[in-house]
Amino acid sequence: MDSALIPKGVKRCPIWQFALWIGANGAVLAWGVFAMLLVYIKGLNQTNMNNAYGFALWIWADLAVIALGGGAFFTGFLRYIVGKDELKSIINYAVLIGFICYSSALMILGFDIGQPLRGWFIFWHANVHSMLTEVAFCLTCYFGVLTIEYIPMVLENRKLDKIPFFHNLSHNMHEIMAVFAATGVFLSFFHQGSLGGVPGVLFGRPFGFREGVLVWPWTFFLFTWSAAAFGPCFTIFITKITETITRKKLVKDNVIDLLAKISGWMIFFYIIAKIIDTVYWASVTAPSKGFTFWDFYSSNPGSAYGIWILIAELGVCGVLPALILITPKLRQTQSFLWLAVFLGVLGVCLNRWVMVLQVLAIPVLPFENWFAYLPSWQEIATTILPVAYGIILISVSYRYLPIFPQERELNPIDEPGTAAEAAEAEAQPGGSGPEPELSPAES
Amino acid sequence: MEKKNAKKFGMVIDLDKCTGCGACMVACYAENNIPFREDDTDKMLSISWMHVYRLNNGKPFPDYEECFLPRPCQHCEGHHGHSPCVSVCPATATDYDMATGIVSQIYPRCFGCRYCMAACPYHVRQFNWWDPIWPDGMEQMLNPGVSVRMRGVVEKCSFCIQRYQAAKDQAYLEGRREIEEDEYQTACTQACPAGAITFGDLNNPEHAVHQLALPDPRHEGRSNNPLAFRLLERLGTNPKIYYLSSREWVRRAGDNYLKAEFKTKAHS
Numbered sequence: 001m002d003s004a005l006i007p008k009g010v011k012r013c014p015i016w017q018f019a020l021w022i023g024a025n026g027a028v029l030a031w032g033v034f035a036m037l038l039v040y041i042k043g044l045n046q047t048n049m050n051n052a053y054g055f056a057l058w059i060w061a062d063l064a065v066i067a068l069g070g071g072a073f074f075t076g077f078l079r080y081i082v083g084k085d086e087l088k089s090i091i092n093y094a095v096l097i098g099f100i101c102y103s104s105a106l107m108i109l110g111f112d113i114g115q116p117l118r119g120w121f122i123f124w125h126a127n128v129h130s131m132l133t134e135v136a137f138c139l140t141c142y143f144g145v146l147t148i149e150y151i152p153m154v155l156e157n158r159k160l161d162k163i164p165f166f167h168n169l170s171h172n173m174h175e176i177m178a179v180f181a182a183t184g185v186f187l188s189f190f191h192q193g194s195l196g197g198v199p200g201v202l203f204g205r206p207f208g209f210r211e212g213v214l215v216w217p218w219t220f221f222l223f224t225w226s227a228a229a230f231g232p233c234f235t236i237f238i239t240k241i242t243e244t245i246t247r248k249k250l251v252k253d254n255v256i257d258l259l260a261k262i263s264g265w266m267i268f269f270y271i272i273a274k275i276i277d278t279v280y281w282a283s284v285t286a287p288s289k290g291f292t293f294w295d296f297y298s299s300n301p302g303s304a305y306g307i308w309i310l311i312a313e314l315g316v317c318g319v320l321p322a323l324i325l326i327t328p329k330l331r332q333t334q335s336f337l338w339l340a341v342f343l344g345v346l347g348v349c350l351n352r353w354v355m356v357l358q359v360l361a362i363p364v365l366p367f368e369n370w371f372a373y374l375p376s377w378q379e380i381a382t383t384i385l386p387v388a389y390g391i392i393l394i395s396v397s398y399r400y401l402p403i404f405p406q407e408r409e410l411n412p413i414d415e416p417g418t419a420a421e422a423a424e425a426e427a428q429p430g431g432s433g434p435e436p437e438l439s440p441a442e443s
Numbered sequence: 444m445e446k447k448n449a450k451k452f453g454m455v456i457d458l459d460k461c462t463g464c465g466a467c468m469v470a471c472y473a474e475n476n477i478p479f480r481e482d483d484t485d486k487m488l489s490i491s492w493m494h495v496y497r498l499n500n501g502k503p504f505p506d507y508e509e510c511f512l513p514r515p516c517q518h519c520e521g522h523h524g525h526s527p528c529v530s531v532c533p534a535t536a537t538d539y540d541m542a543t544g545i546v547s548q549i550y551p552r553c554f555g556c557r558y559c560m561a562a563c564p565y566h567v568r569q570f571n572w573w574d575p576i577w578p579d580g581m582e583q584m585l586n587p588g589v590s591v592r593m594r595g596v597v598e599k600c601s602f603c604i605q606r607y608q609a610a611k612d613q614a615y616l617e618g619r620r621e622i623e624e625d626e627y628q629t630a631c632t633q634a635c636p637a638g639a640i641t642f643g644d645l646n647n648p649e650h651a652v653h654q655l656a657l658p659d660p661r662h663e664g665r666s667n668n669p670l671a672f673r674l675l676e677r678l679g680t681n682p683k684i685y686y687l688s689s690r691e692w693v694r695r696a697g698d699n700y701l702k703a704e705f706k707t708k709a710h711s
Contacts, residue, residue: 043573043574043594043595044555044570044595045488045572045573045594049557049570050485050487050488050572051487051488051560051570052487054557054559054560054561054568055557055558055560112556113556114553114554114555114556114557114570114571114594114595114596114597115553115554115593115594115595115596118552118553118555119554121534121536121552121554122533122534122554122556124534125534125535126533126534126535127530127533127534127535129525129530129531130531130532130533130558132533132556132558133533201531202527202531202561203521203527203678203680204562204563204564204675204678205564206678287701288677289699290698290699290701290704291699291701292701292702295699359561360561364564365564365565365566365674365675366696366698366699367496367498367512367696368566
């Protein structure tokens, strides 16, 4: 039924199967939208946030998806600025994942504020001293960049590409894509960093507060670094999930291997920096405010904020994936690669959780106690909403757009018509052959 | 920059006098049109600009002691006016006034991001989780000098700034440039039956608040009174609420100390 829209030379599941898949995810999406409407209509009393937890699940989700979406800017940086040509085979998917992450972050921010109709005040009455102002500006601009990077992929759709205007627009956009990639890197450096600055500048919250350089606390640099390090883990993780669901190999091993290796070394050096930061903070910064390291970790067995959380973040989800990914034999073993990227994704999410939730859980006034928080179902539904949205957008993009340039070569179809078409296309100068010389984002 | 002849309004609360009666809280509710709900038992969701903590020394009878600690906004000056909450607000909806030392909140500009709440270690910033609903007839009793707040914005103690405006207006009408000490007093100060709260200009040596707090301007307002302390002074928040107590465990309860520095843990 929709075969005319499906890229040439690739096989997709029957439409009924696709519709069922979209329908199931659509139901989850509808649940999230219902919760979102409740929040919009009734207000933030639909959440379990309170006066101690002004920031909670949503801000964590924001920080986490932005860190995970960091794969887009860092892969773009490696591809266009460092010149790692192999990554052209995964850059489209990295951009799509980044687009989903950033649009989700903006959506969450939309209902996370108490007066959504005043959201534009952050731009109009901007306070240049606030890290959140910088985040808002850069985030919005970078989302624009990601949209510009995603549009040519949409225009690559078989039907749209037949329209000369779209074909030429797409071509011309590809020509200048390196400029946008560089802009994205610049913007990402600042907003990822500013998100780190959000807890880092809170000198009234000794758990989050860090010294730093000029106006930038160390968390500014650590957040940018961790997004660049762990973002590619998420890109690989989602690619692997996509390959599992579609039961196809979509990206060649050498591409994954290169990205995994770079990610591994980035995590390795990040973890060293993070450990140094933690040691300095625990031994110098916190004591200067009257706190010991152990004041920040609950001694209650089974506590959400016991010392286990630090061990998990730095050790299990930091050092371990770094060691796996920098060891060629291990990262080339599929099970270890899966484990490493999963732990990496978990690690950066854990870091963002700690830097948002634990900062607020810890009592600062000596006569107060730890503060507890459990999200409401509305908060959970609205946090799952972007996941369902992401699955749907990936599914639709995968079905109708040439996201994976190596798919045809890796999954040849033995249909005479298709083979003839492929041969014909290969014979034509500038035509797209089974293995395009350039990826869709660059053709 | 601090203006010439700038005032620095602050407060001294004598904890030896405070009985924990809560009159300051009630007066604050009435003066500032603070909303409340029919069931306001969850104090993490309710709004109280002035909150009275109940501390104890953690010792068993007969050494058990209690202390009530009223906590309004600390109107932190930080370093050169960089109070923890003001610098983080992305929409400039809160301001540190160098002319008065008051940290203000602009309700119609606040869009409810709650970053200031995360920044404040004293929990003085509270969120309007609901729209205010006043009991029948109570709208008639609201203070016309204070705007009521809507759902989705943060609010906090303003040192009853409307009273300062009114006092200044009165002085202007009478041809005076300055107001007297007793012309501007906060509602909690006037309501305290024990006279535990003293309010005034910390920069003015003639004001009682200055004489009690003895702020040292060379050390960011640190008190020279051995019985005085400020909450969480070590964080560098530079608050303008000074507490007095003759009991050492109470004074130590105002800040965090390492074991080596003598730590007496207070309990709430």
